[in-house]
Amino acid sequence: xxxxxxxxxxxxxxxxxxxxxxxxxxxxxxxxxxxxxxxxxxxxxxxxxxxxxxxxxxxxxxxxxxxxxxxxxxxxxxxxxxxxxxxxxxxxxxxxxxxxxxxxxxxxxxxxxxxxxxxxxxxxxxxxxxxxxxxxxxxxxxxxxxxxxxxxxxxxxxxxxxxxxxxxxxxxxxxxxxxxxxxxxxxxxxxxxxxxxxxxxxxxxxxxxxxxxxxxxxxxxxxxxxxxxxxxxxxxxxxxxxxxxxxxxxxxxxxxxxxxxxxxxxxxxxxxxxxxxxxxxxxxxxxxxxxxxxxxxxxxxxxxxxxxxxxxxxxxxxxxxxxxxxxxxxxxxxxxxxxxxxxxxxxxxxxxxxxxxxxxxxxxxxxxxxxxxxxxxxxxxxxxxxxxxxxxxxxxxxxxxxxxxxxxxxxxxxxxxxxxxxxxxxxxxxxxxxxxxxxxxxxxxxxxxxx
Numbered sequence: 001x002x003x004x005x006x007x008x009x010x011x012x013x014x015x016x017x018x019x020x021x022x023x024x025x026x027x028x029x030x031x032x033x034x035x036x037x038x039x040x041x042x043x044x045x046x047x048x049x050x051x052x053x054x055x056x057x058x059x060x061x062x063x064x065x066x067x068x069x070x071x072x073x074x075x076x077x078x079x080x081x082x083x084x085x086x087x088x089x090x091x092x093x094x095x096x097x098x099x100x101x102x103x104x105x106x107x108x109x110x111x112x113x114x115x116x117x118x119x120x121x122x123x124x125x126x127x128x129x130x131x132x133x134x135x136x137x138x139x140x141x142x143x144x145x146x147x148x149x150x151x152x153x154x155x156x157x158x159x160x161x162x163x164x165x166x167x168x169x170x171x172x173x174x175x176x177x178x179x180x181x182x183x184x185x186x187x188x189x190x191x192x193x194x195x196x197x198x199x200x201x202x203x204x205x206x207x208x209x210x211x212x213x214x215x216x217x218x219x220x221x222x223x224x225x226x227x228x229x230x231x232x233x234x235x236x237x238x239x240x241x242x243x244x245x246x247x248x249x250x251x252x253x254x255x256x257x258x259x260x261x262x263x264x265x266x267x268x269x270x271x272x273x274x275x276x277x278x279x280x281x282x283x284x285x286x287x288x289x290x291x292x293x294x295x296x297x298x299x300x301x302x303x304x305x306x307x308x309x310x311x312x313x314x315x316x317x318x319x320x321x322x323x324x325x326x327x328x329x330x331x332x333x334x335x336x337x338x339x340x341x342x343x344x345x346x347x348x349x350x351x352x353x354x355x356x357x358x359x360x361x362x363x364x365x366x367x368x369x370x371x372x373x374x375x376x377x378x379x380x381x382x383x384x385x386x387x388x389x390x391x392x393x394x395x396x397x398x399x400x401x402x403x404x405x406x407x408x409x410x411x412x413x414x415x416x417x418x419x420x421x422x423x424x425x426x427x428x429x430x431x432x433x434x435x436x437x438x439x440x441x442x443x444x445x446x447x448x449x450x451x
Contacts, residue, residue: 234313
């Protein structure tokens with residue numbers, strides 16, 4: 001893993017990442033496996049050579065290689081790790097959104113393939129604590145000094161880290177409706193964000209219909225419908241399989257003016273965007289109607305904007321895998337903020353890897369090296385042979401160097417019998433634990449180092 005100043009620390013980082021995935025836990029005792037392993041985890045997190053930046057650099061390097069030449073959707077969002085009712089002995093934390101509880105924040109960037117919607121890896125992340133802010137200080141700060149600056153920082157991180165991709169589109173929810181993001185996005189990066197503010201339009205925007213001065217939502221509502229489209233709505237939590245929504249589409253190109261509170265030095269006077277509305281006129285009984293207003297920096301077809309924004313649910317899945325549905329990071333007993341934020345960076349990488357395995361369970365064109373070192377492929381193929389049964393359904397149907405092949409092995413080791421429902425995250429975590437132990441023995445026998 002790149003970014004570390006000591007090869008031993010880099011090797012320990014790789015080992016901890018595998019242990020996080022295989023144990024399915026953020027309890028260091030379980031991650032380490034035994035007392036010696038637990039102490040090794042503590043030494044890594046305390047090492048001056050380990051840092052959040054170094055851990056994220058290694059994860060981003062792997063993702064950049066995977067994304068080369070591909071059309072990539074980079075999804076960004078923020079989540080809070082709050083220790084309300086578990087504040088005892090916590091050190092170095094600021095306040096959470098409630099203003100009192102010790103907490104810190106995660107803002108990851110997750111790469112997803114635009115064609116097959118598979119998770120490709122972590123592009124980067126910001127992890128921070130919130131210092132106390134006096135009343136009125138926020139308005140006096142420059143945009144770059146505000147927490148909202150993370151949306152522009154994320155877009156720039158995506159542009160730099162994914163420079164080898166064929167295209168990069170950054171997708172985010174309503175909190176990212178920030179004018180400085182629209183005006184400052186890097187070249188080569190497009191945006192699709194959900195609109196939150198009814199922004200003012202440039203003078204003369206509506207000259208064709210004689211309605212100068214209308215605001216964004218009013219101008220969009222006046223557009224005729226451009227047909228209907230079926231949208232797959234992502235699941236909202238455990239047990240929710242998602243649904244399909246039939247929506248009416250409207251779109252137009254607009255020029256949005258800079259908010260009056262922003263100074264000229266901070267942003268351009270206006271930006272040109274495409275605004276798209278997807279509204280569900282007849283939602284199913286008991287379901288809230290889907291209604292998205294989307295802003296895109298590209299001159300994009302409305303159906304395409306909606307399909308790209310739909311992928312935002314994948315970062316919600318990342319957070320659930322880190323928390324309640326998987327690693328339960330928010331329940332960790334670690335007390336020191338510096339060590340815990342390093343651990344959080346690793347947990348994000350581990351959660352993305354678990355998602356890759358679940359994605360690949362039904363077949364994937366992605367290579368196994370997305371999640372496993374190439375030196376382990378011969379051992380993986382040998383292990384797969386031992387897991388196959390006599391029937392066709394009990395044989396690994398995937399190419400031997402594919403991520404789907406690896407996911408099948410993990411599922412079988414996790415207890416899946418090749419019948420009934422597909423294996424889920426818990427099965428994959430259990431299977432990875434067994435596979436990691438077997439591959440460790442293979443590495444010792446063949447002298448593979450630092451994989």
